[in-house]
Amino acid sequence: MNMRVVWALTLSVVAQAATEDAARKVLASRCWACHAQTALGGLRLDSREAMLRGGRSGGAVAPGRAEDSRLFQAVKRNHPSVNPMPPAAPLTLAEVQTLQDWITEGAPWAEPGDHWSFRPLRPARSGDSIDKLIDAALVARKMVANPAADKRTLIRRVYFDLIGLPPDEKEFAAAYGDQRPDWLSHLVSELLSSGISARSGVDIGSTSLGMAKTTSQERKWFPMRTRGAIGTGS
Ligand code: HEC
Numbered sequence: 001m002n003m004r005v006v007w008a009l010t011l012s013v014v015a016q017a018a019t020e021d022a023a024r025k026v027l028a029s030r031c032w033a034c035h036a037q038t039a040l041g042g043l044r045l046d047s048r049e050a051m052l053r054g055g056r057s058g059g060a061v062a063p064g065r066a067e068d069s070r071l072f073q074a075v076k077r078n079h080p081s082v083n084p085m086p087p088a089a090p091l092t093l094a095e096v097q098t099l100q101d102w103i104t105e106g107a108p109w110a111e112p113g114d115h116w117s118f119r120p121l122r123p124a125r126s127g128d129s130i131d132k133l134i135d136a137a138l139v140a141r142k143m144v145a146n147p148a149a150d151k152r153t154l155i156r157r158v159y160f161d162l163i164g165l166p167p168d169e170k171e172f173a174a175a176y177g178d179q180r181p182d183w184l185s186h187l188v189s190e191l192l193s194s195g196i197s198a199r200s201g202v203d204i205g206s207t208s209l210g211m212a213k214t215t216s217q218e219r220k221w222f223p224m225r226t227r228g229a230i231g232t233g234s
Pocket residue numbers: 026027030031032033034035040041042043045054055056057058060070071074075083085086087091
């Protein structure tokens with residue numbers, strides 16, 4: 001998914017949650033005294049199901065259609081056959097608008113424990129390798145994965161990833177010549193147990209420290225150790 005789409009979706013989810021919260025506040029402060037447990041007129045306004053079911057005269061909320069919702073007609077106070085609500089103190093224009101927006105947006109109503117922020121994180125689907133997930137994302141974007149790296153590239157990448165340095169001639173030849181089907185896992189184990197990662201970590205650390213020290217005066221990169229690098233940059 002494109003970042004702009006993700007952002008737009010995020011904003012709309014946040015906006016919808018905001019409308020829901022605002023509507024909930026209006027209902028709680030202005031209606032629940034008579035339309036929660038007491039259910040005057042047979043109407044409860046503290047769950048979505050109850051609002052859809054409505055009171056004595058039928059459904060109170062028609063999601064998406066404010067003008068057709070008895071709840072809205074009652075607070076708008078302009079419908080001949082629906083009693084104005086709350087009976088004594090009319091809602092402010094802003095409160096009426098809040099309820100109208102909320103119904104127009106489909107009257108979202110997270111029941112307690114139902115809101116996404118209360119749900120447990122879904123575990124990653126088991127049995128799905130990361131490649132499957134990446135493939136699905138690529139298909140969705142009409143993109144094609146790069147071909148698998150050839151052995152030469154792979155060796156270089158593994159070296160860079162694990163010890164931060166490219167292989168020298170001898171190391172490269174040894175890895176390249178290894179014909180075992182699981183040569184890669186042997187190489188990985190070898191590099192992990194070589195102790196070089198710690199050393200190059202220190203190198204990288206001192207390089208960044210050196211940069212941090214000099215950035216205020218001039219940009220000066222410390223030369224990378226190369227140990228007779230093999231191959232092209234990748
Ligand atoms: C002081 C009590 C009181 C408050 C506060 C109140 N109502 Fe009511 N409501 C009633 C009574 C009593 C009835 C039943 C008689 C009637 O329909 O006039 C009723 C009926 C209704 C009905 C019609 C139910 C049906 O099916 O006939 C709707 C819709 C309604 N109220 C919405 C609201 C909304 C929305 C609010 C808050 C903005 C609200 N009421 C606040 C007392 C209240």
